Amino acid sequence: MSATCDHDHEFHVDRDNLIRALAAILPADALLYEREDLTPYECDGLSAYRQLPLVVAIPTSVEQVQAVLCTCYAMNVPVVARGAGTGLSGGALPHRQGVLLSLAKFKSIISIDTGNRSAVVQPGVRNLAISEAAKPHQLYYAPDPSSQIACSIGGNVAENSGGVHCLKYGLTVHNILKLKMVTIEGELITIGADALDAAGYDLLALMTGSEGMLGVIVEVTVKLLPTPERAQVILAAFDDVVKAGAAVGNIIAAGIIPAGLEMMDKLSIQAAEDFVHAGYPVDAEAILLCEVDGTNEEVSDHITAVREVLKRSGAIEVRTARDEAERATFWKGRKAAFPAVGRISPDYYCMDGTIPRKHLPTVLKGISDLSKEYGLRVANVFHAGDGNLHPLILYNANNPGELEKTEEFGGKILELCVEVGGTITGEHGVGMEKINQMCVQFNSAELTQFHAVKHAFDEKGLLNPGKAVPTLHRCAEFGATHVHHGALPFPELERF
């Protein structure tokens, strides 16, 4: 696997010295280095990529995090931070010469401030646990990635996680106020404020989505929103995915920003229906789930308007959930879409491109053509409101060469997204997985600028080395570099 073949990020670490140094600052149970103890950390949610670290550090205090980073800085040891390990891009894949720094013990909700509608939490707190803790105050934390039962807020910040509701309520970057983080040199700093903005550069925005490359987050202050009075969902069936795509644009043209707007294609509808029996119309080519929320009155207005738009857009069936139970049923199929696809195929590979919505027909056609070319089936699940596609490529890892073929197919889908003006990753991050496609989306000057920004925070390049931003060398080897204005990519590099 490509993950372990990156020679641009070699370090020379003396394992025994490192263990001795870390043992001096961590309790015995906070330091793992025996092979069998390291194995649970060899991968994150992208299990196709596996690598054992030299050691795993599981600190319980901010001071210990600082001490670990100080030690690694002094000894030139790479550090990979890890939250719940649910990431889908290999962002928490260990470095074979490095420390895997687990923030799993940072599980406290420190405070909930109802007056200012915010909560201070440690990075290992699960996303859903924040909303559960805020619920008695009729408040909640808006970003809801599908892994919200398990994923932790520190990882959400590192990846700028989205979810079903981000068209209306924004991403992680829109829903946090303040971070405490430790620099690679071990300094504890505060970024952002309890106010809505802070003095100086917007380091909060820069840190969000930086994939553990710039610092280690040890505390997060999140915004809480009032729980909507009511939420209601409509399910619409279409005999053509293009019509379903157009309906999404028509809803927005009617001046309505739904709280959630999801699309599933025929294969995912069938898989979901077989799995959870949500009552989905299995003969449809596509379904839309459109949820509106707000005050009672506003939801009534919007439900009427959305039903009209959907019918006008050619929906063959429009159902409105009559109560909370039916709403939950409508959502059940969508939320179970990934595991449902997992039932009809030994393995699946989830992609994460985002496109301007108007190009949906082109991209779907392209995916369908590629599917035939590679002989691999694809189930499409979309956050349709914001153009974020999750094509799931069905494959069998036991068939020799099929994983490699799948990865190549996935890469082609992402390149297609870039071609129509989109991006290779909407919410899962680049990590290790999409590092080659970064060469397609950015040119050498842009990648060099990213490296300079990384250098501003981590001049030794110790934080999560080799992730998120490819070296120019790697891009040259990958060969599919971005050409701007007819200029040759990477003219400064030798070619063979």
Add this chain to the structure above:
Amino acid sequence: MNDISQALQQRVIDAMNRKKPLKIVGGDSKAFYGRETAGEILNVAGHSGILNYEPTELVATVRAGTPLRELEQAIRAQGQMLPFEPPHLGETATVGGTVATNLSGPRRPYAGSVRDHVLGVKIINGRGEILTFGGEVMKNVAGYDLSRLMAGALGTLGVLLEISFKVVPAPHKELTLYRSCSITSAISTMNSWAARPYPISGAAFDGENLYVRFSGSDSAVDAARKKFGGDELRDAADFWQRVRELRHGFFAGRQPLWRLSVAPAAPYIELPGKSFIDWGGAQRWYMGDADAERVRAAAVSGGGHAVMFRGGDRAQSFQPLAPVILRLHKNLKQAMDPMNILNPGRLYAAL
């Protein structure tokens, strides 16, 4: 419509080679704001035009020199708006200056800031390279978020060429209710109402009255009227426009004007002079002669920071940064503008 990006790029390259700083100017409407910078004028106002605006995609991409008024007219014609209600502070305000200053109007706490709505940028960095970050899609986590980093950087990290904004549908109806109350009661009412699921889009206190604006569907706004009570403000659009543009009577006067950005429910900050509260409590305007240390300490006690907005010592416009944060700022400046030619000193003396 005018593309002068190549000429601008050449100017930056020349300045870099000659190590001569540039002073970036758009409409010059916010020249009073922040620290002063010397340097040869780099006028970006000529780089203008709306490049792409697709209402159903909720995205508008514009050249930085485009008059803000022009962009607002174009999207208003499609029933949409810039949700951050940027103050123009002059007829000539451009889109680039709007992003560079990251100043947002009354809707900001409920709908987000300028920075929140930046989806992508094209810039010239201090090496004279034209670079694109982000894009025209709502969700994009490829690479570091250098687009939003440009917001509020006052041109010290790059010359803005193009910006893609998220835009949203304008509300069907708006209503402003007002009632007389004390400043303490205004702060607590603003915050307790904001904790309930009603479509609030503005909350201000002018020293006498609390004003709360609701935006949404007809029925939702009507329901809010029944629930919250108070009198309906007749010339509401004009009132919020005056708050947004700092043309409300409060802002007249020659004493130093400070912007205190604090936690929304922070208690009343007592300083000698007068106060105006916007952003549902999170933005406290203060006009008076208290010395800078006292104002800054007051803002810190409220969980935030203070900006000497106008009429005081411009050299000390912004809250001093903690040492490690300042070091990261200097490193970032070095990463984006190694020769220190883009608006040097405009934000902080060291940048």
